[in-house]
Amino acid sequence: MTQKSSHDPNVTPMLPKASAATNTERESLAAEVRKLSFWYGETQALKEITLPIANRKVTALIGPSGCGKSTLLRSFNRMHDLYPGNRYGGEICLFPENHNIIDLDPFMVRLRIGMVFQKPNPFPKSIFENVAAGLRIQGVQNKKLLGDRVEQALRNAALWEEVKDRLSQSAYGLSGGQQQRLCIARALAPQPEILLLDEPTSALDPIATAKVEDLITEIRNRFTVIIVTHNMQQAARISDFTAYMHLGKLIEFAPTGELFTTPQEKLTRDYITGRFG
């Protein structure tokens, strides 16, 4: 039940191509996970995951709690390296260079792959400094460039109109939904190649969630997005591809429409029809 046709390595390069016809001039894959395993100490959390990540598309990871979807997401920017005892096996290839993320310097990886977390976690600084943080870390000093990039990121995150008159005020004065969009702007400002979203709306109310979903839809053609979500409707609404995971294994991967309408695996079918999870 683990390996199945729709995510067979031989088939995957075709997948994004088929549905990304409008962007044929672009590289079709931003990254590809190849037989990735992961251990928290002795516990194996990911089991030989193989998964293509389409360029400038939204890929959703869904599955019941403990299925490893967040673990997989956090492997993309090597977040696991912050804690002792974690171990990777396999590869995550980052295109176009075809470098293995697992072998790269984790700090270098994080400069290229942005992340937004479950709970909004702005820094205790001004709105401007929050968005500029990534650029400052990269050593950008030029005020004009900082200002431009901050504005651009805030516009991308659909927050500019709400905060343009209070950029110097504390980010803690924003509402939870605004804080999360600020965190998205913060991740977008350094113009990452891939944006990781780890259940970005689970701490937000429905209206704030709708705004975040709108902004993801807005940026989907400009950034490669991988989103972990508990909410299947959300995955169906905003993603181009969906991967269903169960107990550390990838069960099924397909274009979102196909996965939700004609799931090939019994486990996927049970999950999306709400029989468990």
Next chain:
Amino acid sequence: MVKADVSQVSLPDLAGIVDANRRTDLVMAGIGISVLLIAMSLLAAVVIDLIVGGWPRLINPDFYLNFPSRHPLQAGIVSAWVGTILVMLVTAGIAIPLGVGAGVYLEEYAARNWITDFIEINVSNLAGVPSIIYGLLALGLFIHGFGLGETILTAGLVLALLILPVIIVSTREAIRGIPLDLREAAYGLGADKWQTVRLYVLPAARSGILTGTIVGLARAIGEAAPVITIGALTFIAFLPPSPLQASPPFINFEWLESPFTIMPIQMFNWVSRPQAEFHINAAAAGVILMVMTLAMNGVAIWLRYHLRRQVR
């Protein structure tokens, strides 16, 4: 039918439980308040006793401006309070960077192994070592070993050593209190460890670090034993050279090598005199010492409030 039975049986029981809980609350509150009252009234008794005892000298400006004297009515505390302030400057200047640095290292950088554990245990134990032991250490190491003499520098060093564990432990606590998601946010943007610590962790932890630092300094300001051990003078009729001067470079460090006395020693000296008049001076000096400590705590509270408002 069953439902009605349940409500009839359980409602009075619930009321009884709530009443019992409320009684327990009242009793505990009563015990708490009386313990607090006993502690507060003891403290108030000491303070009032000192103020009343030292009043004749406290209201006399000469007391603050005169050097010690063998005539109780002319004796003042100028050399003592100046000495205390200068020694505290040295202590803070040494203990804060060292203590915060060590705390950051232990919490953020040190590998988790037996050496780190060993250092941690020893740091915690150092906080409990009697202050006179530090005095003996300073006498052997700073005075006889390094030849620093009975100077302000030596006193500042020994008091810095004394409060170092307090600052290290409180720095670590403050850093540990910073939520993980703040660090992950910084690391997620590609920050390295030092950027994360310097730009995000330390600013968020500074009010906690500051509290620990002031608690440490407040302890140091009242210490007499280690400073007596290193041989501070008890009778001194001149001030150290001023740290500030009119001609460039405007500051000098000669004061570091000057002999000195500090408030607790001055007080101790007067208390041990047989003449009752000196006891008035001692009481007055005690009040001033307490005012200095309270002022320091006040500054800490103000700073903390200010910093926290900046952060939020």
